[in-house]
Amino acid sequence: MPTTSYREALRAAHREALLRDERVFVMGEDVGRYGGSYAVTQGLLDEFGPERIRDTPLSELAFVGAGVGAALGGARPIVEVMTVNFSLLALDPIVNSAATIRHMSGGQFSIPLVVRMATGAGRQLAAQHSHSLEVWYAHVPGLKVLAPATVADARGMLWPALQDPDPVVIFEHAQLYNLQGELPDPAPPVDIARAAVRRSGRDFSLVTYGGSLPRAMAAADELAEAGLEAEVIDLRVLRPLDIATVLASVRKTHRLLVVDEGWRTCSLAAEVLAQVGEAAFYELDAPLARVCSEEVPIPYPKHLEDAALPMPPRIVAAARALCAAAP
Amino acid sequence: MIEFRLPAMGSDMDQGTLLEWRVQPGDRVVRGQVLAVVDTAKAAIEVECWHEGIVHALLAKPGVTLPVGSLMAVLRAEGEDADEVTRSLAQRTGPEAGPIAPVPMPVAPVPQAVPAAAAAATPGERPRISPAARRRARELGIDPVRLAGHAGGGAVSLHDVEAAAQSAARPPASAVAVATAAGGARAHAMRQVIAAAMSRSKREIPHYYLAEDIAFERAAAWLAERNQGLPVSERLLSAAVLLKAVALALRRCPEFNGTWRDGGFVPGAGVHLGVAVAMREGGLVAPALHDVPTLDLATLTRALLDLVKRTRAGALRSSELADATITVTNLGDQGVGSVLGVIYPPQVALVGFGRVAQRPWVTGDGGLRAAPVVTATLAADHRASDGHRGALLLAEIRELLQEPDALDAREETR
Numbered sequence: 001m002p003t004t005s006y007r008e009a010l011r012a013a014h015r016e017a018l019l020r021d022e023r024v025f026v027m028g029e030d031v032g033r034y035g036g037s038y039a040v041t042q043g044l045l046d047e048f049g050p051e052r053i054r055d056t057p058l059s060e061l062a063f064v065g066a067g068v069g070a071a072l073g074g075a076r077p078i079v080e081v082m083t084v085n086f087s088l089l090a091l092d093p094i095v096n097s098a099a100t101i102r103h104m105s106g107g108q109f110s111i112p113l114v115v116r117m118a119t120g121a122g123r124q125l126a127a128q129h130s131h132s133l134e135v136w137y138a139h140v141p142g143l144k145v146l147a148p149a150t151v152a153d154a155r156g157m158l159w160p161a162l163q164d165p166d167p168v169v170i171f172e173h174a175q176l177y178n179l180q181g182e183l184p185d186p187a188p189p190v191d192i193a194r195a196a197v198r199r200s201g202r203d204f205s206l207v208t209y210g211g212s213l214p215r216a217m218a219a220a221d222e223l224a225e226a227g228l229e230a231e232v233i234d235l236r237v238l239r240p241l242d243i244a245t246v247l248a249s250v251r252k253t254h255r256l257l258v259v260d261e262g263w264r265t266c267s268l269a270a271e272v273l274a275q276v277g278e279a280a281f282y283e284l285d286a287p288l289a290r291v292c293s294e295e296v297p298i299p300y301p302k303h304l305e306d307a308a309l310p311m312p313p314r315i316v317a318a319a320r321a322l323c324a325a326a327p
Numbered sequence: 328m329i330e331f332r333l334p335a336m337g338s339d340m341d342q343g344t345l346l347e348w349r350v351q352p353g354d355r356v357v358r359g360q361v362l363a364v365v366d367t368a369k370a371a372i373e374v375e376c377w378h379e380g381i382v383h384a385l386l387a388k389p390g391v392t393l394p395v396g397s398l399m400a401v402l403r404a405e406g407e408d409a410d411e412v413t414r415s416l417a418q419r420t421g422p423e424a425g426p427i428a429p430v431p432m433p434v435a436p437v438p439q440a441v442p443a444a445a446a447a448a449t450p451g452e453r454p455r456i457s458p459a460a461r462r463r464a465r466e467l468g469i470d471p472v473r474l475a476g477h478a479g480g481g482a483v484s485l486h487d488v489e490a491a492a493q494s495a496a497r498p499p500a501s502a503v504a505v506a507t508a509a510g511g512a513r514a515h516a517m518r519q520v521i522a523a524a525m526s527r528s529k530r531e532i533p534h535y536y537l538a539e540d541i542a543f544e545r546a547a548a549w550l551a552e553r554n555q556g557l558p559v560s561e562r563l564l565s566a567a568v569l570l571k572a573v574a575l576a577l578r579r580c581p582e583f584n585g586t587w588r589d590g591g592f593v594p595g596a597g598v599h600l601g602v603a604v605a606m607r608e609g610g611l612v613a614p615a616l617h618d619v620p621t622l623d624l625a626t627l628t629r630a631l632l633d634l635v636k637r638t639r640a641g642a643l644r645s646s647e648l649a650d651a652t653i654t655v656t657n658l659g660d661q662g663v664g665s666v667l668g669v670i671y672p673p674q675v676a677l678v679g680f681g682r683v684a685q686r687p688w689v690t691g692d693g694g695l696r697a698a699p700v701v702t703a704t705l706a707a708d709h710r711a712s713d714g715h716r717g718a719l720l721l722a723e724i725r726e727l728l729q730e731p732d733a734l735d736a737r738e739e740t741r
Contacts, residue, residue, distance in 0.1 A: 254457075254459045254485060281458050282458045282459060282461075282462045283458070283459050284457060284458050284459055285457040285458075285459040285460060285478075285484045285485045285486075286457060286478060286479065286482075286484065287479075321479060324477075324478055324479045
């Protein structure tokens with residue numbers, strides 16, 4: 001099976017979309033001549049020309065707003081925002097416009113917009129480039145929020161996102177771009193409504209998403225050597241949450257650990273735990289558990305940055321505590 | 328909200344095992360009604376409630392052993408809002424609620440003789456059992472509260488429940504199992520309880536002893552006359568005559584009728600005679616006959632026979648175990664001449680009778696003849712009374728026994 005990188009898989013997805021649908025175009029800071037700040041769109045300007053691969057001024061408010069207008073006018077824009085920290089400048093067009101216009105127009109208009117952005121820490125980019133604010137968007141009705149964490153999802157999520165008549169926000173964890181993985185040819189379709197079970201196990205459910213998936217898998221490997229079998233679930237869809245898949249796993253394992261790079265308070269982890277507590281209380285054999293980022297601005301120094309993030313040793317320790325009485 | 332707590336049924340009781348509830352949530356309860364049956368070291372006791380209300384929630388589970396003072400159930404007063412009670416209860420038993428201190432039953436206050444272990448227990452805290460373990464235990468018919476938890480914080484997990492279910496050597500303990508505990512175990516437990524109470528008595532109570540030989544001639548003649556022609560089941564007992572004499576004498580010497588608590592004497596609310604009853608498997612219990620001065624001898628005889636029967640059957644009520652204000656022991660049946668007793672704390676006196684026997688008796692005119700005589704003794708707490716008053720008590724008993732008709736009268740004021 002051919003191997004490719006997460007970045008190349010994203011690029012292939014863009015090429016596919018640009019080739020299949022002439023309404024699709026890409027817009028953002030440095031996506032054209034520079035090839036994208038994470039090199040996702042490298043080479044696309046030469047292939048598709050400046051009409052469809054558009055460099056924009058340094059104003060998230062302006063170019064995300066332009067994307068909303070283009071979608072409203074019948075185009076299928078893919079807007080790239082450099083990081084989720086910068087996307088806060090575009091919260092108004094995303095939250096107040098893209099997410100609301102179908103509702104406020106009584107269904108007369110929809111916004112088939114795709115906004116992609118990098119998220120997460122781990123590359124020593126300090127507090128203004130490293131936060132994990134997925135939950136800010138996952139909070140908003142009217143948005144669909146995706147978090148591809150594998151090469152296959154990076155390759156397969158863009159096209160179905162573009163088919164969605166409503167706005168979709170896609171989070172790409174900055175540490176995943178160099179991730180290598182196998183990708184069948186042709187790439188299999190991806191269901192952007194369902195979470196994915198990445199590893200089957202009997203002892204506890206380990207629910208995570210995005211950049212925390214590789215860490216969770218590493219922790220699961222280490223725990224397996226000690227005899228603890230984690231069932232790893234990749235949420236993939238952060239809104240609407242596929243809680244049914246999580247519940248099915250909890251009904252099997254009776255223990256739940258959520259790993260979330262977001263801050264603990266009001267996190268996606270909090271939402272998953274709450275929903276499981278509501279729907280599967282009588283299945284639980286241990287208190288609900290989570291490992292999140294420390295509640296600090298993500299630090300610049302490497303050792304402090306690592307200490308702030310839910311790295312595998314913390315996941316392993318939390319899992320051991322969770323399973324203290326497991327056979 | 329009315330709290331129904333496990334009462335101390337005797338000062339020597341520090342815990343009890345709930346065997347069964349006799350009421351259901353929603354039931355209306357009247358004063359003196361039996362709410363539950365609780366197993367103590369001595370017997371299965373019917374526990375009464377001294378409030379009126381409606382059973383709101385039964386908190387204790389059958390089969391569970393609780394320290395004295397544990398909240399067992401909650402009643403709501405007439406007209407009290409059920410939701411309000413639920414809310415205050417939730418506040419009481421929530422995770423932040425501290426340990427509920429053992430509180431003696433209002434009608435039967437006992438001294439602070441609660442062992443340290445019981446005082447340190449936290450009866451209000453909900454046992455740590457995972458929701459899944461609770462559900463599985465219910466499916467398997469296991470009481471998870473009785474299982475040892477091995478999960479974090481000592482919680483009972485699914486694993487503990489499954490292990491318990493699989494372990495044939497550990498069948499689920501149930502109320503029935505407790506109730507049918509081997510007589511040997513019960514006798515052992517009772518021995519421990521008696522040992523503790525009597526050691527405490529001899530450790531704490533400065534006993535003094537008095538004895539008096541009392542002519543029983545008139546009483547015996549009166550009894551013979553009264554019982555003439557009556558079937559055995561209706562005959563008055565000489566024990567009833569002795570008990571009534573003690574009860575009336577205590578009316579005149581009230582400092583022997585009550586308890587010693589917190590460094591002072593507390594008079595009994597009534598004259599409730601604790602009657603020492605020997606158990607067939609060994610040990611003894613001294614349940615109370617309530618308000619003996621108000622009983623005529625026929626009633627008293629019936630009450631005595633009933634009490635002895637129920638004591639030996641293990642069917643006593645909590646008030647009978649808790650209320651005695653003095654103990655009377657009668658070892659005459661065994662043929663002893665006199666008994667010098669050990670006071671049952673926190674009571675302050677014990678009256679003993681030996682057998683009624685024909686003895687040489689000097690009559691008032693200096694003559695000598697055989698006559699029925701009984702030796703009455705008093706063991707009394709020198710903190711609460713002195714020998715002079717003790718002598719008066721025995722003298723009162725002596726004089727009362729010379730007036731059998733007066734003994735038969737029922738005291739109306741009470």
